[in-house]
Amino acid sequence: MIKKTLRNFSFIDFSVFFFLIYFNIRLLLAPHSEDAEAAIGVFQGTLLLYICSLLLTRGEVLSHPRARGITHRFILLFSVLGLYLLAMREALAALQPTLVDAQLADIDRVIFGGVPAQMLEYFHTPMVTEWFAFFYYNYFFIVGLATIPSAFFGRSLIARGVVQGSVMIVCFGHILYTLVPGRGPYVALEFESELQGGLFWDLVKQAVIAQGALLDIFPSLHTALPSFLVIYLAMNRRSMTLNKLKVALWGLIFFATINIMVATLYLRWHYAVDVLAGLVLALLTAVIVNRTNPNDELRASRGQQPIFEPCLGRASRDPLDSESLG
Secondary structure, eight states: OHHHHHHHOOHHHHHHHHHHHHHHHHHHHSOOOHHHHHHHHHHHHHHHHHHHHHHHHTTOOSOSHHHHHHHHHHHHHIIIIIHHHHTHHHHHHHTOOOOOHHHHHHHHHHHHSSOHHHHGGGGOOHHHHHHHHHHHHHHHHHHHHHHHHHHHHOOSHHHHHHHHHHHHHHHHHHHHHHHSOOOOHHHHSOOSSOOOOOHHHHHHHHHHHHHOOSSOOSSOHHHHHHHHHHHHHHHTGGGSOOOHHHHHHHHHHHHHHHHHHHHHHHTTSOOHHHHHHHHHHHHHHHHHHHHSOOOHHHHHHTTOOOSSOOOSSSSOOOTTOHHHHO
16 A cells, blocks of 8 residues: 555655654644644644655556546645635744845845835835735635636646646745745835725735744745736647637736735735745746646556546546546
8 A cells, every 4th residue: 555655656645744743843843822722733643644645646556547636736725725715824923933024125125226115105005906906806716716616627738737836836835934024014014105996905904814834934825826827828728729718817817926926015914025936836846846746647657546536527627638628
C-alpha cells in the first residue's frame, strides 16, 4: 500500500503534503498561546486526514476509480480551502511574528518614489472605492468560476494544470506569509481620510474581518491566483480549441485581474511589493505546472494513476477544458 502510494504520488500531492507538514512543525515549535492551541489541533487533524486519503486513493485501498477520484479531490480541496476558513488566522497569529510593514513600505518608496497605497488616496471618491471593491470582492467568484469546475469535473491537461497551479499558489503563498509577515498599509500607515464606499466596500470589510487571515499580505494572492490563470491559459492557448466562450472567459479574467491588482493598493490592503511578489509567484507557478503536469498516458506508461481520476462525470466539463468546449 505504501509502495503504491509513493508510486502514484503527484506534484499536487507533494505541494499539499509539504504545506501541512510545514505548518504542523511551525505550530509545534510556536510559543504557547490560545491561538496556537486552537490551530494545532485543526492542522494535525487535517494532516492525518490527508495521509489517510492518500493511502485510500494513491495506495488504491479504494478499488473503484470514481471513489478514489471523489475522495482525492474532496480531501485535497478541504486541506487547502478548509484550513483557510477554519484555522489560518489563528495559525499565523500563533507564530507571533515580527511584522515587516516598515521594510515593505520602504521597498515601495525605493521602487516607486512613495507607497502606492498612499499615492492613490488622491483619486479617492466613493464611486471609485465602490468600483474597486466590486472587483476585490468578486475575486472569489472569478477564481472559483475558473477552478472549481476543473477541480470536480476536469481531467484534461489544461484542467489539471489550473487546479495544480491554484493549489500550489495557495500552499506556498501561505508559507511565505509566515516568512514575510505584515498587516498592510491600512494598519501600518497613516492616511488623510477613511475610504468611503457603498455596498461592495461594506461587503469587503465584513469579509476581511470575518474570514481574513489578517497577516496575509506578502505575496498578494489576490494578484497571484487570477494572474496565474491568465498566464497559464495564454501559455497553453495553442493546445486549446478556442471558441468565443473561452476567449470571452479569458478576457473577463484578464480585465478583472488588472482591476483586482489596483484594488489591493487602492483599498490599502497591500503594498506594491506584495503585488509584484504575487506576479512573480504566478509566473513561476505557470512555468512549473507546464513542466510537472504529465498527461495520463505518460503516467500510465510508468504504472501510475492519472493525476485526477474520474469524479462526478465521465468527461471533463469545466469551462477551460478544450475537450468539452472545443
